[in-house]
Amino acid sequence: MPAGSARKAAGSARSLALDVLDGCLGLKPRAAESLFDNHPGLGRLDARDRAFSRLLYVSCLRRMKALDAALAAHVKKTPKSLTLLNILRLGAAQLLILETPPHAALKETVDLARAKAPHGAGMVNAVLRRLVGSRLADAAAGIRETPSWLHESWARAFGEREADGLEAAHGGEPPLDITCPVDREAWAERLGGVCLGKATIRLRDHGAIGELAGYGEGRWWVQDVAAAALVPLLGDVAGRHVLDIGAAPGGKTAQLCAAGARVTAIESSDARAVRLRENMKRLGFAPEIIVADACEWTGGGGFDAVLLDAPCTATGTIRRHPDILRVRKPSDAARMARQQRRLLEAAIRQLSPDGVLLYAVCSLQHEEGPGQIERLLSGANGVEPVPVDATRLGGLPAHVHADGTLRTSPADLADEGGMDGFFAALLKRHA
Missing domain, CATH: 3.40.50.150 (Vaccinia Virus protein VP39)
Structure with a gap:
């Protein structure tokens, strides 16, 4: 792998997502959001790449058991290296959740493996190629992402039906909520959102938060x-x-x-x-x-x-x-x-x-x-x-x-x- 490509992969949105996964799933876990927000490489990414990096690591964490099941069908033995396993998860998330074009997902993820876990780059390439065309729903059948002890605590407190509803609610990317204490209706129209509660505007589609109208002026x-x-x-x-x-x-x-x-x-x-x-x-x-x-x-x-x-x-x-x-x-x-x-x-x-x-x-x-x-x-x-x-x-x-x-x-x-x-x-x- 050329040195320039290695440096590019090491500083990419995917690399940042990998660092977050390694940090929050390691022996001394730290909050993913804090790892992301304080990552030294965050400032080198443009708004689009920052959003992609965040969506990538969040998708891995949200559907990790399903992704691992999909990978297990094509891996004889789970890698001992957490970094290598997380690279596989990142590649699988791109293919099975984010619907990244396969050629881009494979190339960028294999480049990342060569930069961060070179001993496993060949395996990453082979496994991800076999994943192309697979459906996450097939691998996820019968899998519960919530740990059993946590689901059981909810079932005891609220009943099995709501416990299942809670798990379903955790499965998708939530909208952005903002509090706007003055002229809420006008700001909702300007930002393309809907009003909820007493002072909330809910935004489904939005760009970088800091670039939205009204943010810099402190309106919300x-x-x-x-x-x-x-x-x-x-x-x-x-x-x-x-x-x-x-x-x-x-x-x-x-x-x-x-x-x-x-x-x-x-x-x-x-x-x-x-x-x-x-x-x-x-x-x-x-x-x-x-x-x-x-x-x-x-x-x-x-x-x-x-x-x-x-x-x-x-x-x-x-x-x-x-x-x-x-x-x-x-x-x-x-x-x-x-x-x-x-x-x-x-x-x-x-x-x-x-x-x-x-x-x-x-x-x-x-x-x-x-x-x-x-x-x-x-x-x-x-x-x-x-x-x-x-x-x-x-x-x-x-x-x-x-x-x-x-x-x-x-x-x-x-x-x-x-x-x-x-x-x-x-x-x-x-x-």
Whole structure:
């Protein structure tokens, strides 16, 4: 392989996708989105190649079991090298999912193998040639992409029918949701989107986000419609002092600012705080931003409201982050629940008497949602539940439980492109 071709392959969109797969499926997994966004080669790709690279690695993660089954029919032994296996997955995804022209898929993937796993280039060429003309549906028959422990947890919580619906909802590429607090209808028409909920515009076909009209001027921000439905549950926050815990990247912070609240945003990560500041600057908002561990921060208190969108297993966002299917373990929900308990206790301490706490997680796991609130209310924590007012959701479907808590489901809005799964509960501190 000529040196120039090797350098080109090593710096290509496919190579970037390979690095993401290797990083998120390796011994020390990292979030795929973070690997992609922070990859040093990302800036060397144009918008079209960046979009292709992202779609390629996401497709591999979303349909990985089916792709592996398709490959297994043509590979005598699964490669021990993770990089070589991921190259095969990338090639199979191009042929069987993205419908890349076979000559391009074969040439570029074999070039990538020669650059990154030269010992396996011949096998990649042979296997992918045999895959041409195959159908993924044939290989995928009877295969469930969701790990059995995760599917079973959903079946116990919601029933088998919804568990199947959740898996179906995770199978396709979701649309882009943006929150537009002012002149939404006009911006929806300009961007070619449709209005959902109270302030969301949903875009099916779009180019690079940063190149869309209104982005640079701060007229809107990216935020799933379900995430955007949470802040309105607090009611009228104009003039109220609100603490936003774990605020980055800032979608809910921006909603609070747009609604007229005095916002203090706390974020434990320096890097995420930088992103939060950048987003607030673009949007023209000026919340107080503090970098600290919310469990140890003692500089506040007396807030009228606290929003705690707690760290979680994020199983409600698999449609956007399919790497969750590959890296989550059965023990993760219990581990995250322990961290959430500490944050809940810290959030309650920050409330003024009669102040309201909105607890939310983008998780479908019982331990992190209903179980967390049941545990909290079983003790003497100085709070009482406040029923969620579903009329504040702007017509979005939601499951309101008898205890007044709320859940959104990725299986809802299926015909319109779905939505993320959230659990939310309102709590009021005793006077």
